Amino acid sequence: MPGKTLFDKIWQAHLVTVESDEQPAILYIDRHLVHEVTSPQAFTVLRQRSLPVRRPERTFATLDHSIPTDRERMAYVDEQARAQVETLRSNCRDFGIQLFDLNSAEQGIIHVIAPELGLILPGQTVVCGDSHTSTHGAFGALAFGIGTSEVGYVLASQCLLQRKPKSLAINVTGSLQAGVTAKDLILDIIRKLGSGGGAGYVFEYRGPTIKALSMEERMTICNMSIEAGARAGLIAPDETTYAYLKGRPYAPASAEWTSALASWHQFASDPDAEFDAEIFIDAHSLEPMISYGTSPDQSIAMQGRIPEPGSHDHLAQALSYMQWQPGQSLEGVRVDVVFIGSCTNSRISDLRAAATILQGRRVAQGLRLMIVPGSEAVKRQAESEGLARIFIDAGAEWREPGCSLCIAMNGDQLKPGQLAVSTSNRNFAGRQGKGSRTLLASPLTAAATAIQGTLTDPRAYIY
Amino acid sequence: MEAFISLTSKFISLPLENIDTDQIIPARFLTQTHREGLGAGLFYDWRYEAGGTLRTDHILNQDHRDAHILVAGANFGCGSSREHAVWALQSYGFRVVMSPSIGDIFKSNALKNGLLALEIDPFFYQEICRHPEASLTVDLEQQSIALSSGATSSFVLEPFARLCLLQGVDQLGFLLGHETAIANFEGRQR
Numbered sequence: 075m076p077g078k079t080l081f082d083k084i085w086q087a088h089l090v091t092v093e094s095d096e097q098p099a100i101l102y103i104d105r106h107l108v109h110e111v112t113s114p115q116a117f118t119v120l121r122q123r124s125l126p127v128r129r130p131e132r133t134f135a136t137l138d139h140s141i142p143t144d145r146e147r148m149a150y151v152d153e154q155a156r157a158q159v160e161t162l163r164s165n166c167r168d169f170g171i172q173l174f175d176l177n178s179a180e181q182g183i184i185h186v187i188a189p190e191l192g193l194i195l196p197g198q199t200v201v202c203g204d205s206h207t208s209t210h211g212a213f214g215a216l217a218f219g220i221g222t223s224e225v226g227y228v229l230a231s232q233c234l235l236q237r238k239p240k241s242l243a244i245n246v247t248g249s250l251q252a253g254v255t256a257k258d259l260i261l262d263i264i265r266k267l268g269s270g271g272g273a274g275y276v277f278e279y280r281g282p283t284i285k286a287l288s289m290e291e292r293m294t295i296c297n298m299s300i301e302a303g304a305r306a307g308l309i310a311p312d313e314t315t316y317a318y319l320k321g322r323p324y325a326p327a328s329a330e331w332t333s334a335l336a337s338w339h340q341f342a343s344d345p346d347a348e349f350d351a352e353i354f355i356d357a358h359s360l361e362p363m364i365s366y367g368t369s370p371d372q373s374i375a376m377q378g379r380i381p382e383p384g385s386h387d388h389l390a391q392a393l394s395y396m397q398w399q400p401g402q403s404l405e406g407v408r409v410d411v412v413f414i415g416s417c418t419n420s421r422i423s424d425l426r427a428a429a430t431i432l433q434g435r436r437v438a439q440g441l442r443l444m445i446v447p448g449s450e451a452v453k454r455q456a457e458s459e460g461l462a463r464i465f466i467d468a469g470a471e472w473r474e475p476g477c478s479l480c481i482a483m484n485g486d487q488l489k490p491g492q493l494a495v496s497t498s499n500r501n502f503a504g505r506q507g508k509g510s511r512t513l514l515a516s517p518l519t520a521a522a523t524a525i526q527g528t529l530t531d532p533r534a535y536i537y
Numbered sequence: 538m539e540a541f542i543s544l545t546s547k548f549i550s551l552p553l554e555n556i557d558t559d560q561i562i563p564a565r566f567l568t569q570t571h572r573e574g575l576g577a578g579l580f581y582d583w584r585y586e587a588g589g590t591l592r593t594d595h596i597l598n599q600d601h602r603d604a605h606i607l608v609a610g611a612n613f614g615c616g617s618s619r620e621h622a623v624w625a626l627q628s629y630g631f632r633v634v635m636s637p638s639i640g641d642i643f644k645s646n647a648l649k650n651g652l653l654a655l656e657i658d659p660f661f662y663q664e665i666c667r668h669p670e671a672s673l674t675v676d677l678e679q680q681s682i683a684l685s686s687g688a689t690s691s692f693v694l695e696p697f698a699r700l701c702l703l704q705g706v707d708q709l710g711f712l713l714g715h716e717t718a719i720a721n722f723e724g725r726q727r
């Protein structure tokens with residue numbers, strides 16, 4: 075019998091009942107994350123059926139999507155957004171769930187704060203009513219997004235009905251060149267797989283390139299697994315993982331830490347494990363990437379050219395929406411807004427990277443640079459390190475933590491036709507406001523573009 | 538949840554790949570805390586000009602009282618997990634969506650709400666697109682689809698979701714019925 079994959083091991087450890095032809099498995103959920111947008115209707119179901127939350131201590135909530143990111147936190151888009159925030163507050167109060175509220179030291183984008191707090195541990199099952207829950211796979215946890223109905227199921231039963239997905243090994247070798255980041259790597263992987271190419275699969279990112287990444291870089295990679303349609307993305311825990319977790323507020327401490335650490339070592343794919351599919355990526359020749367279309371799999375190297383759509387209607391339509399010509403290059407194109415933020419790239423290492431380019435320089439005339447830290451903790455850290463000063467001196471807006479311009483349902487949005495470079499994860503038509511045009515890139519590319527005013531290869535700024 | 542056994546209806550086709558849930562319902566409609574009434578925001582940015590004027594020529598703005606089936610290109614419902622996309626499609630009047638492939642989370646959300654999300658044979662999809670005036674019969678018991686022009690196809694739906702749909706029951710009751718197994722698991726885990 076072949077060995078087991080990391081995914082097999084986590085799956086098996088959480089089976090309440092096994093899968094049969096007639097019935098999916100019942101999978102136990104260790105950690106449930108909640109935000110204001112996808113949870114209200116789930117709590118309504120609990121109220122209608124007079125159900126309690128089965129294990130309130132396993133669920134943690136915060137406010138991130140619909141909150142304003144201005145200094146005073148008063149500029150709600152409308153009364154409905156404000157009411158949605160109040161609804162989460164009352165639901166958490168009534169059902170005994172810990173809420174990291176606005177103005178608390180822990181608030182931030184759910185996928186930024188959960189790891190920061192040590193809430194995500196190797197071998198766990200983690201869900202959230204949010205597709206970017208895949209972020210937490212960076213810890214060797216099986217983490218996936220669910221809909222609101224399932225949010226209700228988890229609240230009421232701490233379980234989900236699931237068919238076991240297939241496994242795909244993504245083996246990455248070759249070291250990243252200077253100026254090339256984890257974001258460029260994941261954009262390249264998504265481009266190769268296609269936006270539906272990972273449907274039905276759980277990815278395991280492996281190989282020396284992945285091993286060499288920091289936890290924050292690993293989170294950037296796993297975060298975007300969903301953009302290839304994957305159910306989840308995993309990276310086996312190792313010393314980097316343990317070093318990150320040690321001492322975090324909710325991570326095990328003292329004797330518990332020792333026994334937890336011993337148990338985490340099992341969470342790796344066996345050498346003879348068989349995956350349902352496997353791909354190989356050489357990261358050595360990778361260059362800074364930029365998306366050009368309206369789907370995250372439509373990206374090119376900054377030095378590349380936009381492809382000919384041929385008979386692909388989808389591509390032709392994307393080019394027309396984005397106002398590009400086939401064969402054109404993007405380098406040097408004028409940009410209106412640069413956004414550094416989102417659960418993909420708003421952590422301290424992302425801000426440090428941006429600061430290396432922004433330090434001592436000024437944002438180009440007429441360009442708006444918004445920098446939105448992923449959490450209160452990131453914000454505090456950036457302020458104490460002097461990064462915030464660098465940003466403000468460069469002419470950037472330094473805002474309060476939240477999803478902000480990644481989803482544009484909170485007052486932060488582009489005007490129709492505006493072109494933005496964004497460190498977020500989705501370039502869908504209208505994602506950053508009706509008629510907005512989004513180019514996905516790394517924090518380095520975003521910073522270089524903000525200085526230059528036009529799309530710029532960050533390697534021009536790296537000596 | 539309303540039971541689904543079979544349905545014969547006109548259909549609306551959106552023959553585009555990768556229709557993401559941000560298109561189905563833009564994020565600015567997601568601040569409401571109830572499920573109802575989202576049909577007004579369905580494909581809003583496709584159905585309205587930037588200034589808010591209705592695009593009267595858009596297929597979704599035609600009389601659709603007889604069309605309860607949406608036929609769309611591959612990878613329908615990719616992207617955000619927002620269940621609002623399902624609620625919006627239902628509120629507009631759809632009971633079935635079919636596509637050569639459907640995003641995992643959208644599919645799961647749809648089936649939990651009684652919206653039949655079907656992955657169909659790509660050739661049959663093309664056949665449907667060639668007959669925009671025809672009607673479709675979807676039979677969940679037989680797992681078959683028939684186009685009124687004569688072509689037929691079959692599909693496979695995950696058996697448990699199919700049973701829930703046929704009986705019009707949601708999965709929460711089923712999960713709660715496993716209280717003993719869940720409690721035993723929790724006992725073992727500790």
Ligand code: SF4
Nearest residue numbers: 206416417477480481
């Ligand atoms: S930052 Fe963007 S992608 Fe991440 S949780 Fe918020 S809205 Fe979703």
